[in-house]
Amino acid sequence: MRIILLGPPGGGKGTQGDLIGKLYGFPRISTGDLLRKAVQDRTSLGLEAEAAMNRGGLVRDGVVLELVRERVSRPDCRNGYIMDGYPRTLSQVLSLEALDPDRPESVLEIALDEDVLLERLAGRRACLKCGAVYNLRARKPAREGVCDVCGSALVLREDDRPDVIRERFRIYREQTGPLRAHYEAKGVFHRVDGSRGIEETFREIRGVLDIEVARSKGAAARP
Numbered sequence: 044m045r046i047i048l049l050g051p052p053g054g055g056k057g058t059q060g061d062l063i064g065k066l067y068g069f070p071r072i073s074t075g076d077l078l079r080k081a082v083q084d085r086t087s088l089g090l091e092a093e094a095a096m097n098r099g100g101l102v103r104d105g106v107v108l109e110l111v112r113e114r115v116s117r118p119d120c121r122n123g124y125i126m127d128g129y130p131r132t133l134s135q136v137l138s139l140e141a142l143d144p145d146r147p148e149s150v151l152e153i154a155l156d157e158d159v160l161l162e163r164l165a166g167r168r169a170c171l172k173c174g175a176v177y178n179l180r181a182r183k184p185a186r187e188g189v190c191d192v193c194g195s196a197l198v199l200r201e202d203d204r205p206d207v208i209r210e211r212f213r214i215y216r217e218q219t220g221p222l223r224a225h226y227e228a229k230g231v232f233h234r235v236d237g238s239r240g241i242e243e244t245f246r247e248i249r250g251v252l253d254i255e256v257a258r259s260k261g262a263a264a265r266p
């Protein structure tokens with residue numbers, strides 16, 4: 044089973060991906076993480092990606108695809124994997140299907156209204172020193188404005204500013220339209236409500252995936 048997660052940035056996709064991974068035993072593959080790791084390890088793909096990012100450009104599709112190809116060929120992906128942050132375009136969708144054509148697929152969009160997302164992210168505060176993230180409503184630091192882990196000052200990140208969120212949401216909506224249409228036509232698209240708490244959203248996801256995963260195992264067992 045290949046599970047593809049769609050959802051606006053900051054909408055809880057990573058958290059849900061981790062929960063799905065833990066419950067069903069599939070690794071969560073984030074292309075952001077793969078790129079960072081490749082850059083860190085100074086691999087040839089990593090160096091190419093770094094050069095593109097340093098020029099302020101996008102990393103070539105072929106580079107990301109090669110990283111994905113390498114990752115999904117590892118043994119821990121044999122029974123399934125979760126894609127987070129990829130594919131983003133129809134051309135990437137087709138590349139991924141060509142890479143691993145026989146695998147049953149299930150696409151989950153964790154849907155959120157822009158206003159809900161704005162309200163949620165406006166309360167987010169981050170520690171730039173250790174990377175810990177807090178939320179003024181859901182996950183407050185013990186002392187206001189101070190990181191519990193390392194004691195540094197907490198800030199509203201550039202990424203969490205309302206105008207930045209609005210712009211990313213606009214891009215997300217634009218990019219996701221063609222993907223949704225493609226996956227709906229394939230009959231593998233599911234939308235869940237991401238505006239509720241982590242547990243409620245995950246319960247809805249389980250409702251979908253329990254059926255999908257069982258069905259995919261059944262299909263694999265058939266001669």
Ligand SMILES: [Zn+2]
Binds near residue numbers: 195
């Ligand atoms: Zn800290």
